[in-house]
Amino acid sequence: MASAWTRRWRVAHPTAAQALSVTVTVLAAVLVVAALVMPNSMAQLHPRRFLRIPAEAVIGAAVLIALPRRPRVALAVVSGVALAAMTVLNLLDAGFNQYLGRGFNVVLDWSLFGDAESYLEDSYGRTATLVAVAGVIVLVLSVFVVLALSMVRLSNLLARHPATATRGTLVAGVAWITCSSLGLQLSGVPLAADSTANALKDQAHRISDTLKDEAEFRKVARVDAFGNTPGSQLVPDLRGKDMVFTFIESYGRSAVEDPIMGPGVDATLDARTQALAKAGFHAKSGWLTSATYGGSSWLGHSTTMSGLWISNQQRYRTVMASDHMSLTDAFKKTGAFDTVGVMPGVQKAWPEQKWYGLDKVYNAFQLGYKGPKFSWSTMPDQYTLQQFQNRVHSKQPADGKSRMSLLILTSSHTPWAPIPKMVGWDQLGDGSVFNGIEKAGHPSSYTLTDDTHTKEEYGKSVQYTVTALTEWLERYGTKDTVLVFLGDHQPNAHASGNHASRDVPISIVAKDPTVLDKIASWGWTDGLRPAHTAPVWKMSAFRDRFLTAFGSTPHPKKN
Incomplete structure (x- = not known):
């Protein structure tokens, strides 16, 4: 029913329909590019950070152009969901950097959301907290839906105009290589970007480092200069x-x-x-x-009292379960x-x-x-x-x-x-x-x-x-x-x-x-x-x- 009404409206208002279609496509492109070049620090949130050429967009376009319809749409959806996940992680990084001076740890930091909710309720009241939590949930779901739909729309556009899309992708690829090779910048910001790839690499390193740190810190916590005094x-x-x-x-x-x-x-x-x-x-x-x-704060308290560097929740849990002597x-x-x-x-x-x-x-x-x-x-x-x-x-x-x-x-x-x-x-x-x-x-x-x-x-x-x-x-x-x-x-x-x-x-x-x-x-x-x-x-x-x-x-x- 809605589809039939939409077709009739497009026939009756061809100019408006064309303008709306172009607007939606442009918005989809803007959202995808913005997500690809988004910084993970509030201090870097500046318009010039978004005026960049993302390498991931060039590579993604080249792959989508070459695929038949079904795998192309499937890849577009998966890519949109993955990009949404990285966008959420970047936003979490920005928030954690602003308030805790470090990035978000996907292994250890999920438990802090409960503390954050308690803090909001204690500071701003139950109603404001419920509204804030609901708003965050809606925002996160919207990011996933909108970016997945945006990727599908853009992939369909590439498929409808393969010759133009191929030429555009080649031009964008040459521009990225040129900007990267010459180190071209706009107000101190490199024009050639690979932010998402670097963010993914950074998250992978954090996960690896966290898992290694857990095992190594257990050994450190067993050593105590005054443990047998x-x-x-x-x-x-x-x-x-x-x-x-x-x-x-x-x-x-x-x-x-x-x-x-x-x-x-x-x-x-x-x-x-x-x-x-x-x-x-x-x-x-x-x-x-x-x-x-x-x-x-508990990390500062336990670091002072234990003589150990307790910089994350896993280290804290390890020490609390140990017999390492506290100063008290x-x-x-x-x-x-x-x-x-x-x-x-x-x-x-x-x-x-x-x-x-x-x-x-x-x-x-x-x-x-x-x-x-x-x-x-x-x-x-x-x-x-x-x-x-x-x-x-x-x-x-x-x-x-x-x-x-x-x-x-x-x-x-x-x-x-x-x-x-x-x-x-x-x-x-x-x-x-x-x-x-x-x-x-x-x-x-x-x-x-x-x-x-x-x-x-x-x-x-x-x-x-x-x-x-x-x-x-x-x-x-x-x-x-x-x-x-x-x-x-x-x-x-x-x-x-x-x-x-x-x-x-x-x-x-x-x-x-x-x-x-x-x-x-x-x-x-x-x-x-x-x-x-x-x-x-x-x-x-x-x-x-x-x-x-x-x-x-x-x-x-x-x-």
Whole structure:
């Protein structure tokens, strides 16, 4: 019926039908070429990137011209589906490069989509998340359907005009060879392109490297310089200390050095250094290069604590299933420390507790918070710190032990809107005091598309968390308190830029001067703000350097 109506309409409106046919064909060609030359980085998404001659189009046209109808149509459909798959992978690469500083791994990264959905729901609400997920599904299906139909349409066009198509293909082939041989460019972009072939090759290498890495890393994880060290020989110089290890979400080098957020963060770090000094605390600070960027905070946490470079989910799973000693577990093995974790970002079962060697963990539902969420963050860091004080830090461990605490603070988590503000410590209560602050803050969408807003609000969130943490130390720290705090990774490219390092600040703060004397040889900067020229270590180097500095004796465990 529709076909008959279409034929009648074409007969009645031949000019319009011809114009529509040409338009659809041109759109099909544009879509196919755009898919073939699409870059896998948002930073490269520029019109000149699409004004190129794709080698794959020339070769594909030559093959399609030579085939009879049925295999030609079949090949066109398969090619369209394959091109759609590569287009989706390129889009995933672009997104992962923008937010996580690396390409999409087709072996390991599928599990991150569940985390992404949870993040969207926590940050923007259930309805917006459902709309976004539905939109993505429709978009992906549309890409497959449209590119497959486009390839069929173009193959039919080639078959109807074989002589013209052959001449055009030869001209395009000669043009590609000429541009490639002479290195001709348009505004710095080569005119001869083989983007899809290179992208396919890159994906194949990633898969191969991932499979090899899994086997090799299992061997690496079995080696541990302190794996067989008796508890009596672990951190003897910290016995009797009140140890607090704290990760600050997305606290990266950009927060300290970026021209937009750096001045405010630096002023806060300097002011808090002075305030702590008045209370008798002093600090030294340096840089660590994180194993992750923009997200996947657990990779930064586990890299710091394990002394292993845990840069992907497979490595993380391998370490969590191993007996490789964590830095926190080292304190537990001494028999002289109780170990506790306070983790407001944990909202489900957390089997990693065993590997970390934590006797007790307080998650988001065990801290008594009745106030509003601040986008993804379940509660303000000041509230978390007060609950840590009330439930843990103010209570003496049994049997005369000391305590090692692990805190993971979340107020500086993307999207950095709304962000909490400091209130009086005696006004925190059950967190209801934050209702008005949350309502008066910017909506989550405020930082979604504007990089300047993102940088400004990200900087404020870091200032807030640093202030809350150091005020807690100033208020509740003792002569035995030793605070180690650091960032888990840099913020994503909207805040840190497209060419940011992977460095994060780290500080050690104590009243006892002998603690900082132990790390005097490290060359770290005095105060909470590391100098630009302060030493930079890989994050995986910290565990062993820390254990060594505080008197631990290596007893290697090897394969």
